[in-house]
Amino acid sequence: MSKTNSATFSLINDATGEKFAMPVLDGSVGPSVIDVRRLYTQTGHFTYDPGYTSTGSCESALTYIDGDAGVLLHRGYRIEDLAEQSSFLEVAYLLLYGDLPNGGERDKFVHDITYHTMLHEQLINFYRGFRRDAHPMAIMCGVVGALSSFYHDSTDINDPHARMVASYRLIAKMPTIAAMAYKYSIGQPFNYPQNDLSFSENFLYMLFAVPAEQYEVNPVLAKAMDRLLILHADHEQNASTSTVRLAGSSGANPFACMAAGIASLWGPAHGGANEAVLNMLNEVGHKDNIGSYVKKAKDKDDPFRLMGFGHRVYKNYDPRAKVMMQSCHEVLEDLGVDDPLLELAMEFEKIAREDEYFIERNLYPNVDFYSGIILKAMGFPSDMFTVLFAVARTVGWIAQWKEMIEDPTQKIGRPRQLYTGPTERPYVPINNRK
Numbered sequence: 001m002s003k004t005n006s007a008t009f010s011l012i013n014d015a016t017g018e019k020f021a022m023p024v025l026d027g028s029v030g031p032s033v034i035d036v037r038r039l040y041t042q043t044g045h046f047t048y049d050p051g052y053t054s055t056g057s058c059e060s061a062l063t064y065i066d067g068d069a070g071v072l073l074h075r076g077y078r079i080e081d082l083a084e085q086s087s088f089l090e091v092a093y094l095l096l097y098g099d100l101p102n103g104g105e106r107d108k109f110v111h112d113i114t115y116h117t118m119l120h121e122q123l124i125n126f127y128r129g130f131r132r133d134a135h136p137m138a139i140m141c142g143v144v145g146a147l148s149s150f151y152h153d154s155t156d157i158n159d160p161h162a163r164m165v166a167s168y169r170l171i172a173k174m175p176t177i178a179a180m181a182y183k184y185s186i187g188q189p190f191n192y193p194q195n196d197l198s199f200s201e202n203f204l205y206m207l208f209a210v211p212a213e214q215y216e217v218n219p220v221l222a223k224a225m226d227r228l229l230i231l232h233a234d235h236e237q238n239a240s241t242s243t244v245r246l247a248g249s250s251g252a253n254p255f256a257c258m259a260a261g262i263a264s265l266w267g268p269a270h271g272g273a274n275e276a277v278l279n280m281l282n283e284v285g286h287k288d289n290i291g292s293y294v295k296k297a298k299d300k301d302d303p304f305r306l307m308g309f310g311h312r313v314y315k316n317y318d319p320r321a322k323v324m325m326q327s328c329h330e331v332l333e334d335l336g337v338d339d340p341l342l343e344l345a346m347e348f349e350k351i352a353r354e355d356e357y358f359i360e361r362n363l364y365p366n367v368d369f370y371s372g373i374i375l376k377a378m379g380f381p382s383d384m385f386t387v388l389f390a391v392a393r394t395v396g397w398i399a400q401w402k403e404m405i406e407d408p409t410q411k412i413g414r415p416r417q418l419y420t421g422p423t424e425r426p427y428v429p430i431n432n433r434k
């Protein structure tokens with residue numbers, strides 16, 4: 001829990017000379033916060049922070065990011081250590097319950113998730129309502145939002161058991177829903193989950209197995225998938241997580257909150273960037289063209305941005321991008337894939353990082369810059385990249401939602417505004433309008 005230290009920040013109204021002292025709250029690590037909860041009642045003023053560049057929206061114990069140092073911790077464990085030594089379901093347990101599970105806890109959690117992977121059979125009809133060329137993220141928004149109409153027994157957010165069941169259902173069913181969205185888009189039959197496979201093995205099976213032949217999961221791909229899911233699991237109060245928290249603060253059921261998170265993640269400035277990176281690299285085509293694209297990225301009059309670069313929090317290398325690039329080399333080497341886009345991406349990074357514009361603004365590759373290259377090598381079309389991000393981030397969304405619901409101080413999120421519209425004026429009947 002936060003603690004108030006002896007420090008305060010004083011605000012002085014220069015017009016009246018009034019002084020307002022506001023308490024400072026310290027966390028366990030990272031920036032302290034100025035508690036402005038009483039600012040409006042004391043001063044009649046709101047704070048103003050579009051995009052929340054300097055605003056802490058909540059207290060959380062899940063994930064800590066030091067953007068200047070390029071550090072990412074989940075419940076105190078470094079992302080590099082978790083990616084190297086842990087598994088996605090272990091990280092899910094860590095985020096949900098606060099520590100890594102022991103052997104028995106892990107086995108029970110894996111069993112419980114495994115036995116929730118099937119969908120209600122009627123949900124499968126939902127897919128048939130979409131055009132075959134629907135973007136898989138559109139399908140994800142629709143099908144995940146529809147889950148609440150099938151699982152009424154786990155929508156009571158005030159019942160801890162119902163919250164746990166809904167959380168397990170969402171973590172377990174997202175791969176099934178995602179794989180079905182992919183199969184539907186390519187006109188292949190759906191695969192049912194296989195309980196004798198691990199989480200990531202089963203995901204690959206449901207995505208790529210076909211009835212016409214035996215499917216053997218490639219262990220290198222299963223490990224790479226599990227690592228990808230770990231790298232995308234949670235990331236503090238990013239746009240989609242904040243969307244889930246805000247939706248959940250009204251008491252909306254967790255299935256509807258996850259659908260809101262998926263919608264927010266879809267944006268190219270957020271989770272949609274991995275798809276946008278690959279489209280950008282394909283458009284650039286050759287390293288001789290990189291210079292003109294770097295020039296476009298720097299041109300204020302050009303909406304083009306270097307996708308996969310920059311981050312609101314990281315002003316250093318995104319630690320996930322480092323692990324991703326290492327994984328890239330391993331997967332491509334193991335698959336014997338020589339994708340020129342990897343060389344192009346590395347050359348792009350080199351050129352950008354030597355440019356004053358990017359250096360001055362501390363713009364580094366983020367988690368999305370290399371992920372698409374791995375996913376492409378694993379056989380995914382680019383419109384499935386953000387779907388995979390959503391499968392992984394469901395763990396973070398659920399853990400953050402659970403933390404919020406269990407916070408005794410939690411209240412509905414309701415920001416205010418700086419109003420700049422017309423002041424009150426008389427109604428004008430239509431015959432008197434110009």
Ligand code: SDX
Nearest residue numbers: 235238269270271273297305306307308309310311312361
């Ligand atoms: C994710 O928040 C999270 O944690 C997100 C995420 C997660 O795990 O949840 O990490 C996942 O969303 C990663 C980000 C994926 N998005 C992209 O790669 C899209 C490209 N990146 C940019 O759109 C941008 O960097 C953002 C959106 C990621 C961050 O934008 P900010 O924090 O609002 O920064 P900004 O727009 O104020 O940029 C500061 C300056 C500006 O220039 P000046 O006005 O100072 O002259 O840097 C420039 C920007 O124009 N800039 C870029 C740039 N990113 C920032 N210029 C060119 N190319 C870029 N990519």
